[in-house]
Amino acid sequence: MVAALGRWANGKARDTAYALGFFLLVIKEVFLFVRRRQVAFHVLVLQILFTGVEALGIVSLVALSIGAVIIVEGSTVLPRFGQTSLLHSILIVVITRELGPILTAFIIIARSGTAIATELGNMVVNHEVEAYIATGIDPIAYLVVPRVLGVTISVMALTIYFNFFGLAGSFIVAQLVHPVPFVEYFSSLLKTLQARDLISTVLKSFVFGVITSVVATFHGFTVSTSVTEIPRAAIRAVGRGFVLCFLADAVITLIYYL
């Protein structure tokens, strides 16, 4: 049993070291990306289109719904405690600090995380990655870095978009409960919004974007020979992406607001 435990621990340590090495290699290539004359710029643009632009619809829907739900819940609960004035603060805190970044990350993990892990896994099985190497193309520089940059940029942009639509959703529902002019509603909201909330949303979205993309590309490359490994890699990419984003969210919130 001790030997088995030792082997398990050894394996975990090796896997962690491998993952850390992969992450550091990606960071190095990200810095080199802007300096080199890159054929991968085309890949970056396509990734932003797929991850960012094509997700606008679902992000809009989720954001509007969340904003509406929060205003409804707040409007029914807060008056019982005479705290109706806290409604906008709660909206800002919940949407911009928490739900905006984390729900956007979840949407992107589910859409792009699985797609990236699956696509790279297929490339490994079909020897396409070897073909890139044989051509003189570094797979990290060409396949990983554009995806990391594209997903991170998209998550950050979509998070800001989510925040806006979340607040817009709350406005729409607010008109049903207690109609307020648009300018007055958003002026009141913006007075509650602090710079630290914006910084928090940008920081979290950046970290979630990096986590989502690095985890997905890493697991895509863990596929070796069989196509049956590909769905497993995609599932691991999604699961670990969720867990790491939650952990990062907790750590950032603790550091930032305590």
Added chain:
Amino acid sequence: MAGREMAGAEMQEPRNEPVVALQDVRLTVGGFEALRGITVDFPAGKSSVIMGPSGCGKSTLLKVAAGLTPPDGGRVRFRGKDVFQMSERALLDLRRRSGFVFQDGALWENKTLFENLALPLQVHFANEPAAERSRRVVRALERGGLEESASERPAALSGGEKKIAAFLRALMTEPELLFMDEPTLSIDHAMTEKIRQIIHDLKARGRTIIAVTHDAQLTSTLADFLVVMDAGQVIAAGEFDEVKRSHNPRVRAILSEVLKDIASYDTDLLELLDGEPSP
């Protein structure tokens, strides 16, 4: 003169400066020893064929020799320089000067055929005008008879067309050295003839070719240098005419199995299969 057999690490002295030299190369894959202390020099300007029974490590050896798979031990040298210790610039130069044709083509599925052929030029000839690069791609497609499929994705191509496309892609940078893994496997007769013609044209132009193949006719007409493998080891390596006269029973067994279909082309092989030694 009979070719010298490989015993352990004994090595056939090449007559030419080797373009690729493997020294005591070892590789373990998934707990299995795929390559066991291989030492062999592939001569420049000649066509080398690696053959052996299935699972003996031929494709693995080819990928190690091409610098695609790092070995666990030993050295791989390209024109005297250690491939796995090269600088980024030197490695990029190596990739420009060599091409690799994968067994299943390994075309990039998310790109069109045109883009598959254009990408090597974008990497190695970025200073060339885009219009000129496009013209080179179009000319290559026309040579391969695939100009109508330029905007197709690889999934829309037949197996033979994919093989041809893989050749065209590997040749885009006009490499001096070409690695081929089973170039005529799993394709119809017409495409096989087309690919054999491409290979013989390359040979006629003095390119260095290192190929893994079970194609007896291709071996017989292509090979200047023959490497015979068994169970992760090289058991014979040398000039084709010398190795095929080997007295090593295992070498004879492997050669007769692979080359029996073309015995009619070669009276020496008829004698080999009949068990009679050549004079």
